Amino acid sequence: MKVFWMSMLAMTAVFSAFGQFTVDGKVVTEAGESLPGANVWLNQSKYATSTDWDGFFMLSKVPAGTFELSVSFVGYETYTKVLEVNQNVSLEISLNENVIKGEEVFVYATRANEKTPTTFSNISNKEIEGRNMGQDLPFILQHTPSMVVTSDAGNGVGYTGIRIRGSDPTRINVTVNGVPINDSESHGTFWVNMPDMASSVNNIQIQRGVGTSTNGAAAFGASVNLQTDMPSQEAYAKVDNSFGSFNTWKHTVEMNTGLINKKWAFQGRLSQISSDGYLDRASADLKSYYLSGGYYGDKTTVKAVVFAGKEVTYQAWWGTPEARLNNDVDGMMEVIANNGLSDEQADNLLNSGRTYNYYQYDNEVDNYQQDHYQLHLSHVFNPNFNVNGALHYTYGRGYYEQYRADDDLADYALPEVVIGDSTITSTDLIRRRWLDNDFYGFTFSANYTKEKWDLSFGGAWNKYDGDHFGEIIWAQYASTSAIRDRYYDNFGMKTDFNVYLKGNYQVAPKVNLFADAQVRMLDYHTKGVDSDLRNIDTGDTYAFFNPKVGMTYLVKRGESFYASYAVGNREPVRGDFVDAAEGQIPKAETMRNLEVGYRKAAGNYSYSANYYLMDYENQLVLTGAVNDVGSSIRVNVPDSYRMGVELVGAVKVMDALTLSGNLTLSKNKIANFTEVIYDYGPAFDEYNEIQNEYTDTDISFSPNVIGGTQIGYKPLSFLEISLLSKYVSKQYLDNTSNDDRSIDAYFVNDLKMDLTFASKQVKQIGISLLVNNIFDVQYVSNGYTFGYAGGDYVVRENYYYPQAGTNFMLALSLKF
Numbered sequence: 001m002k003v004f005w006m007s008m009l010a011m012t013a014v015f016s017a018f019g020q021f022t023v024d025g026k027v028v029t030e031a032g033e034s035l036p037g038a039n040v041w042l043n044q045s046k047y048a049t050s051t052d053w054d055g056f057f058m059l060s061k062v063p064a065g066t067f068e069l070s071v072s073f074v075g076y077e078t079y080t081k082v083l084e085v086n087q088n089v090s091l092e093i094s095l096n097e098n099v100i101k102g103e104e105v106f107v108y109a110t111r112a113n114e115k116t117p118t119t120f121s122n123i124s125n126k127e128i129e130g131r132n133m134g135q136d137l138p139f140i141l142q143h144t145p146s147m148v149v150t151s152d153a154g155n156g157v158g159y160t161g162i163r164i165r166g167s168d169p170t171r172i173n174v175t176v177n178g179v180p181i182n183d184s185e186s187h188g189t190f191w192v193n194m195p196d197m198a199s200s201v202n203n204i205q206i207q208r209g210v211g212t213s214t215n216g217a218a219a220f221g222a223s224v225n226l227q228t229d230m231p232s233q234e235a236y237a238k239v240d241n242s243f244g245s246f247n248t249w250k251h252t253v254e255m256n257t258g259l260i261n262k263k264w265a266f267q268g269r270l271s272q273i274s275s276d277g278y279l280d281r282a283s284a285d286l287k288s289y290y291l292s293g294g295y296y297g298d299k300t301t302v303k304a305v306v307f308a309g310k311e312v313t314y315q316a317w318w319g320t321p322e323a324r325l326n327n328d329v330d331g332m333m334e335v336i337a338n339n340g341l342s343d344e345q346a347d348n349l350l351n352s353g354r355t356y357n358y359y360q361y362d363n364e365v366d367n368y369q370q371d372h373y374q375l376h377l378s379h380v381f382n383p384n385f386n387v388n389g390a391l392h393y394t395y396g397r398g399y400y401e402q403y404r405a406d407d408d409l410a411d412y413a414l415p416e417v418v419i420g421d422s423t424i425t426s427t428d429l430i431r432r433r434w435l436d437n438d439f440y441g442f443t444f445s446a447n448y449t450k451e452k453w454d455l456s457f458g459g460a461w462n463k464y465d466g467d468h469f470g471e472i473i474w475a476q477y478a479s480t481s482a483i484r485d486r487y488y489d490n491f492g493m494k495t496d497f498n499v500y501l502k503g504n505y506q507v508a509p510k511v512n513l514f515a516d517a518q519v520r521m522l523d524y525h526t527k528g529v530d531s532d533l534r535n536i537d538t539g540d541t542y543a544f545f546n547p548k549v550g551m552t553y554l555v556k557r558g559e560s561f562y563a564s565y566a567v568g569n570r571e572p573v574r575g576d577f578v579d580a581a582e583g584q585i586p587k588a589e590t591m592r593n594l595e596v597g598y599r600k601a602a603g604n605y606s607y608s609a610n611y612y613l614m615d616y617e618n619q620l621v622l623t624g625a626v627n628d629v630g631s632s633i634r635v636n637v638p639d640s641y642r643m644g645v646e647l648v649g650a651v652k653v654m655d656a657l658t659l660s661g662n663l664t665l666s667k668n669k670i671a672n673f674t675e676v677i678y679d680y681g682p683a684f685d686e687y688n689e690i691q692n693e694y695t696d697t698d699i700s701f702s703p704n705v706i707g708g709t710q711i712g713y714k715p716l717s718f719l720e721i722s723l724l725s726k727y728v729s730k731q732y733l734d735n736t737s738n739d740d741r742s743i744d745a746y747f748v749n750d751l752k753m754d755l756t757f758a759s760k761q762v763k764q765i766g767i768s769l770l771v772n773n774i775f776d777v778q779y780v781s782n783g784y785t786f787g788y789a790g791g792d793y794v795v796r797e798n799y800y801y802p803q804a805g806t807n808f809m810l811a812l813s814l815k816f
Contacts (some may be wrong), residue, residue, distance in 0.1 A: 022601075022655070023083070024058040025091030027051050027071055034114075034771035035095060036124070036203070038073040039233055041082070052124055054114075054558065054601050059671075060655055061717050072233050080556070084350035100397055101249035106177050106303075106376050106388055107227050109445035109456040110214045111205055115504045115512045117550030117562035118211050119595050119610045119646065121145060123204040130722075130754070132198040133242045133809040134190045134250035134273050136395045138162040140198050141224075143708045144206055145646050145662040148728055150782035152316040154278030154355075155246055155804045156772075157286075159192050159313060159366075161782065165208060165614070165642055166668050166702030168223020169742045170573060174216050176226045177305065178394045179445050180373055181218025183493045184464035185524075185574035189224075192311045193370040193396070194374035195286035196271035199240070199252050200307065200573050202229050208646070209612055210548065210566035210593040213518040215443050215460040218544075218570035220591055221614070228292065228305060233264030234258045236763065237816045244770075248275035259296065268294045280357040281364075282316040299380045308371040315366060315400065318358035319783060319799030324349060338795055342405065354778070361403030368398025368435075384450040394439040399432040403474075412472060412487040413533055414479035429475035430774065431487075431530065437466035441496075452506040459499035466492045469752075470531055490528025490536060493576060497521050502548075510555070514564065516548035522571060530578060540585055544569035550595075558601040568591045572634075576620060579633045587636045592618040607649035614642040621700075621735055624787070625676040639671035640699060661709035668702035671695065673735045682791035698737045701782075703745075705729035722752040733785040733798060741798055746779035748772075776805040 013063050017260035027038045034055030041048035042059065047067075051057045064086045071079040071093050079093055112120045114702040121144050131140040135156035138149040152159040162169055167375030170187035172485035174180075182189050191197075205225045214223050235258040242250035252271045259265050269290040276283050287310045294303035323331025329350070336346045348360060371394065406426045409416060417424040445458030469489040472481050481487075550564025572586040580586055597610030618636040644666025652658050672695055679688040707727040714720045731743040751774050755767040 003108075015261070020061040020063055020335065021085050022058060022060055023047075023062050023069070023085065023089045023090075023091075024056070025093060026055045027057065027073070027093045027095060028055055030094055032094075035073055036122070037352070038071055038095070040069075040071050042069055042805060043663065044068040049124070050124075052322065056603075067595075075571070076251075078606040083208055106378065106390070107205075107225060108177075108447055109388075109458045109502075110175065110225055111366075112207055112212055114560065114599075115454065115514070115552050115554075117512075117514050117552045117564040117567075118207055119209055119597055119612065120205055120207040120211070121648075123206070125202050128198050128201055128204065130752070131770075132196075133768065133811045134196075134244065134275075135809075136160040137194070137198050138191060139199075141204070141206070142726065143518050143662075143710060143724055145648055146208060146644075146664040146666075146706055146717035147206075148679045148703065148706060148731075148781065150801055151803060152279075152801060153275070153282035153284065153313075154316075154802055155248065155275065155807060156274060157275040158277060158282065158284035158311075159190075159316070163701060164206070164222035164701060165612070165644070165664070165666065168701065169640075170376050171218075171220035171222075171570070171630045173211075173219035173223035174226070175223070176372070177228055177374060177376065178215060178225075178445075179372075179390060180460070180462060182217035184217075184439060184462070184496070185466060185492045185526075187573050190368075192284070192286070192366075193309045193368060195273050195288045195309045195311060196250070196252060196269075196487075197226070197288070197290075197309075199254065199271060199305070200229050200267075200269050200290040201226050203227050209595050209614060210432050210546070210568040210591065212548070213458075213516050213546065215500070216462065216496070217497065218520075218546075218568055220268060220568055220570045220589065227269055228290070228307075231267070231294065231296070232256050232258050239811075240811065242809050242811040245804070246276045248809065249273065250800055250811075261499070261714050263296055264294070265296065266289070276322065277316065278315070278355060278807070279316045279320075279802070280352060280355045281314050282357055282469060283314045285312045286310070301376070301378045303376045304635055305374040305376070306372065308369065310369040311366065311549055312370055313366045315359050315402075316357050316801075318353070319801055320356045321349070321796040322800060324356050325354060325780070325800060325802060334795075335797065340798065363401055363430075364403060366398070366400040368396065368400075370394060370396040374630070385446070385448050387444070387446045391445040392440065393440050395437075395499050396439070397434075397436045399434040400561070401430065401432050404431060409477070409479050410613060411533070414481055414487075417477045418480050420471050424477050427475050427477040430473050431470055432473055433465060433468075433470045435468055437464065439464045453503065454505075455501070455503035457499075457501050459497070462496045464492070464494040464496075464651050468492070468528075468531075488529045488533060490526060492524070492526040494524040495522060502625070504552075510553055512551065512552040512554070514548070514550040516566075518544075518546040518548075520544045520546065520569070524571065524574075524577070524747060526574060526577060536578055538580070538585065540571070540572050542569075542578070542588055544588070558606075561598050561600070563596045564594070566595075567591070569592065572620060576634055580626075581633060586620060586634070587618045587638070591619075592617075600615060605649070608647075610646050612644055612646065616642075618642045619670075621670070621673075623674060623676050624734070637670055637673060640669060640800075642666060642668045642699070642702065644668075656714045658712040658714075659709070660712075661706065664706040666702070666704055666706075668699040668704070670697050670699055670735055673697050675734070675736055677787050677789065679789040679791070682793075684790050692736070697735055698732050700732050700735050703731045704730040705745075718755055718757045720754045720756075722754075724750045724752065733783050741796070743780055743783055746777060746781070748777050748779065749774050762814050762816060764813070764815035766811070766815075768809075768811040768813070770809045770811075772807050772809075773803070773805055778805065779803055 027035045038051045069083045075583045139156040142149040148163045149162045174189040174589035238254040240252040240307040257266045274288040290303045290307040373393045380386040441462030443460040448455045469486045498520040500518035523541045527537045548566035552562045576586040592615045594613040599608035620634040648662040675692040711723040727747045729745045733741045751771045780800040
C-alpha cells in the first residue's frame with residue numbers, strides 16, 4: 001500500500017510538471033481605461049500575445065513553472081512581474097504612463113469608445129492579418145456586421161466595392177490616421193489604388209450610421225477609420241508570399257526597426273499583387289509601398305507617413321448579361337440585336353460562359369497611381385491635455401484606355417474625312433480618359449480629459465484640384481487630330497472646411513452624456529468641356545450643421561446601454577451636377593439617425609444588440625430619367641428610410657472552440673418613387689417619357705437580411721481551423737421592388753487553416769490556406785438594369801457581376 005501511494009504521489013508530481021494552464025487578464029491605464037494592442041509575453045516571447053480592443057489577453061497551454069511576465073505599450077512603462085504558474089492565473093495590470101499614449105492620439109478625436117453612444121466595430125491587427133492573403137481590404141472586412149462586398153473581376157482582387165447597411169461607397173467616409181481618403185468629386189473610395197494596405201494597418205474602426213464627427217466626405221451611412229502600423233518593441237523583418245487560383249500572387253516584404261534609443265522608429269513595406277481574375281481577361285497588376293518614420297519624445301511625437309499604389313487593371317465594368325448567366329441563347333441573341341454587337345462581340349458572348357467579359361481589346365485597362373504623404377505632430381502638455389495636427393498631400397494621375405469601334409468623328413469634335421469621292425464620318429479609335437488631381441490640407445484636434453469631462457475640439461481644411469481630359473491615341477481615320485490633342489478638357493475645384501466640438505460628461509457614476517456639433521462648409525465648381533462635348537459650368541456652395549446627442553448608461557464594467565440621435569448633411573457628387581437636367585441644381589441630402597443599443601463583454605463571451613433608423617430627406621436616387629444628351633441622372637426623393645436591428649455575439653465554448661456571428665434584419669423603403677422610361681416609337685424616331693408610380697417601395701441594393709458566422713477551432717497550440725459563412729438576402733437592382741430585376745440571395749462559406757510555429761533561425765513561421773466558397777455556390781453580388789421601349793417592343797436588360805466558385809489562396813509568412 002505504501003508503495004502504491006508513493007507511486008501515485010510521483011505520478012501526480014509528473015503530471016503537475018507537465019500540466020498546462022491559462023494566464024489571462026486585462027491591461028488598463030492608471031485611470032482604468034482599456035489598453036488595446038498591448039504586448040504581453042512570458043520569458044522573452046516564448047509565450048506571447050496582445051490585448052484585444054477591450055484590453056483583455058489570454059495565454060493558453062502554459063506549463064507549470066516560474067516565469068517573468070512582461071507587458072508593454074508605446075508611451076507607457078514596461079510592466080514586469082515574476083509569476084508562479086501552478087494553476088490558472090487571472091490578472092488586472094495597470095500601466096504607468098511614460099511619455100505619450102503612442103499613436104492613439106492621431107485618431108483619438110475621430111474614434112468612438114465604450115462611452116460613446118454610437119454603433120461601431122473594432123477590427124484588430126490579428127483579425128486583419130488573419131484574412132490578408134491578397135484580396136482587397138473590403139474582402140478582409142466582409143464578415144463585419146451589415147457589410148456586403150463585391151468584386152468586378154470576381155475574386156476580390158482589383159476593383160472591389162463595399163456597402164454597409166445598404167449604403168454605397170460614396171456614402172461611407174474613409175480616413176487613414178484621420179486624413180480623408182474619399183475622392184472629393186465622386187465621394188467614392190477606390191481600394192484598388194491602395195493595394196495591400198492591410199499589411200500596413202494596425203487596427204480599423206467601423207462606425208455605422210452618422211457616427212461621430214470625422215474629416216472629409218460626409219459619413220452618410222458609415223465610416224471606416226484606419227490606423228496605420230505602430231512601432232513595435234523589437235526590430236523584425238517579415239516576408240509574406242501567397243499563391244492561389246486564377247494565377248493570383250502576392251509578395252510582401254516588411255521591416256520594422258522597433259524603438260531605437262526609446263525615441264525613434266522606422267517601418268517599410270514593398271508589395272506586389274497580380275491576378276488573372278475569375279472573369280476573362282480581368283487581370284490586375286498592383287504595386288505599392290509604405291514608409292514611416294517617427295520621433296517619440298517625452299511629450300512630443302513627430303511621424304511622417306508615405307504610401308503609394310500603382311494599379312493596371314483590365315476592365316470588367318460592363319457586367320454579364322442575365323441571358324449569358326442562364327445560358328439562354330434566345331436571350332443572348334436579343335442582347336446582340338439590342339446593343340448592335342459585331343460578329344466578333346457576338347461570338348464572344350455566345351461562347352464565353354459564366355466568365356464572360358465584354359471587353360476584348362488587349363489593353364482595355366485602367367492605369368492609375370496615387371501617392372499619399374502625411375506629416376503628424378502630437379504634443380502632450382500634461383496627462384489631461386494633448387493636441388495633434390497633420391499636414392497631408394495626395395497626388396493622383398492616370399487614365400483608362402478604351403478601344404471604340406465605328407465612333408462618329410463628330411463625337412470628338414473632329415471634321416469628316418474626305419478621301420476622293422468618299423466622305424468618312426466615323427472611325428475605329430483608341431482613346432484615353434485622364435484624371436490628374438491634387439488633394440491637400442490639414443487636420444487638427446485638441447483633446448482634454450479630466451475627471452468627469454472628455455472633450456475634443458478639431459477639424460480640417462482640404463483643397464481639391466482635379467483635371468479631367470481625353471485624348472485619342474490612335475484612329476483609323478485621324479481627321480485633323482494631332483498627338484496629345486484633348487477632345488475634352490475640364491476641371492473640378494473643391495474647398496472643404498469643417499470644425500467640430502464633441503465630448504462626454506459623466507453626470508453620475510454610471511451615466512455619460514454625449515454631445516457633438518460639427519459645422520462643415522464647402523464650395524465645389526466644375527467648368528470646361530465634358531466628355532460628351534457639352535460646355536459645363538456648374539456647382540454650388542454649402543454650409544451644413546451636423547449635431548449629435550446621446551447617452552450611455554454603464555451597468556458595470558463591460559456592460560452598457562446607449563442611445564443617440566444625429567443629423568448628417570451631404571452635398572451632391574460631381575455626376576449629379578454635370579448630368580442634372582438643364583438649369584437644375586440637385587439639392588443636398590439630409591439624414592436623421594437614431595441608434596439605440598446594448599452591449600456586454602464578459603470573460604468568455606460578448607454580445608450586442610442595436611436598433612437603427614436612418615431617415616432621409618431628399619435622398620438622391622436613380623429613376624431611369626436621362627438629361628438632354630441621354631446621360632442618366634439622379635433626382636431627389638423627398639422621403640425614404642433604412643430601419644433595422646443588428647445582433648452581434650461571440651462565445652468561447654472551450655479553450656479550443658470559439659463561435660461568433662452577426663445578423664442584420666432591416667427594412668429599406670422609399671415612400672413615393674417615380675420610375676422614368678422612354679418610348680422611342682416603332683421607328684425609333686420619337687421621344688416619349690413614361691412615368692410609373694410606386695409607393696412604399698424597396699431601396700435598391702439593400703438586402704433585408706445580412707448574416708454571418710465564424711467558427712474557430714484550435715485543437716493544437718500551433719493549428720487553427722476557421723469556418724466563415726456569409727448570407728445576403730435578395731437585393732433589387734432598381735427601386736421598383738420587381739423580382740425580375742433583382743439579385744438572388746446567396747450563402748457562401750470559406751474555410752481557413754493556419755499553422756504557426758518557430759525555429760532557431762526564424763522567429764515565426766506561418767502557413768495559411770484559405771479556400772473560398774467551399775461549396776462552389778454560383779452567385780452574383782452586384783449588377784445594374786436599364787429599360788426602354790420602341791412602341792410595343794419593350795427592352796429590359798439586367799447585367800450582373802458573377803463571383804468565383806471554389807478557389808484558394810496558400811500563404812507562407814516568415815518573421816525574423
